[in-house]
C-alpha cells in the first residue's frame with residue numbers, strides 16, 4: 331500500500347502542507363511532463379494557439395513541461411556553462427569578490443549551505459551566482475535612464491558586481507547575452523500562457539515591459555561519499571515552489587530534479603538534451619485563480635560528481651498591480667486573491683524566508 335508523508339511549505343498565509351508518497355521517484359510519463367515543440371512560436375496566431383493548447387494541459391496537470399526548438403543556441407548554452415564552471419572552480423577568496431552582501435538585492439555569490447529553501451529539511455547543498463533585471467541590458471527598453479533613476483528597478487551595484495568577475499574572460503558578455511536570450515524567450519512564452527488562459531496574447535505585455543528576470547548559475551557539488559541520512563546539509567535544494575511567474579531551467583545530464591506529480595508522487599524530471607524545463611511559479615498560479623499549478627520540486631545530488639543548472643525566473647513588472655485574470659473568474663469560481671504587485675509579492679516572500687534566518691539566493 332502506498333505510504334504518504336507531508337512536505338511543509340512556507341507561504342504568506344502560514345505553513346502549507348502537501349501530501350507526498352514515500353515511494354522513490356519514478357520516471358514521468360509523456361503526459362505528466364510533456365515535451366512541447368516551439369518551432370512555430372514565431373509563426374501565425376493559429377500556430378501559437380496550438381502551442382497554447384498543449385501548455386494549458388501541462389499547466390493544469392503537473393505544471394512542468396519541456397520545450398524544444400526554443401531558439402537558444404547550444405553554443406551559447408555551452409559558453410554560459412563553461413563560465414559557470416570557471417566561476418565555481420575559483421578559490422573562496424575569488425568567489426567572495428562578488429559575495430552577495432556587498433550588493434543590493436542579493437545578487438552575486440551565495441556559498442554552499444548558506445541557504446535553506448525548506449525550513450523543515452536541510453541546508454541547500456549548492457552554491458550560486460545571481461543576476462537580476464537590469465534595464466540597460468534589456469533589448470526592448472529604448473531609454474533605460476528613466477527606469478534606472480527609480481530605485482525599484484535599479485539593479486544596484488551592477489558595475490561593481492561585474493568588476494568582481496572581470497578576470498574571467500567573456501564572463502560578463504556571455505552571462506548578459508544568455509540572460510537576454512532567455513528574457514526574449516520568456517516574453518514569448520508568457521504570451522503563450524496568456525492564450526492558454528483564454529486571453530488575448532498581448533494580455534501580459536504591459537506587465538512585462540521591465541519584469542523581474544533573475545538568472546542564476548547553480549553548482550551542486552558532488553559528495554565524496556554517500557551522505558548520511560542525518561547530515562544537516564543533505565539535499566541539493568529542498569522541496570519548494572518557485573515564487574514568480576515562470577521558470578526556464580537548463581540542467582546538465584546529472585539528473586536529480588524531482589517534481590511532485592498531481593497524484594502526490596515524486597517524478598524524475600530527467601534531463602533531455604536540447605530542451606529547457608518550464609514550470610509555473612506561485613504568482614502565476616495566483617493570477618490564474620489556482621488553475622495553473624505551481625508545483626513542488628527539489629534537487630537531490632547524491633553523486634560524487636558536480637551538477638550544474640542555470641535557471642531563469644520571470645516575474646511581472648515589480649510596480650504593476652496584477653489581479654486574477656478575468657477568464658479564471660465566474661460565479662462558481664470567485665477571485666480567491668486580492669490584486670497585488672509582483673514586486674511586493676516577491677519581496678514579501680523573500681523576506682519570509684529571510685525571517686527564518688536564511689537569505690534566499692533568488693527564485
Ligand SMILES: O=C(O)CCC(=O)C(=O)O
Pocket residue numbers: 548567572579581587627628629638639640641693
Ligand atoms: O537546479 C535545478 O535543477 C532546479 C533549481 C530550482 O528549483 C530553483 O533554483 O528554484
Ligand SMILES: [Fe+2]
Pocket residue numbers: 570571572627693
Ligand atoms: Fe525551483
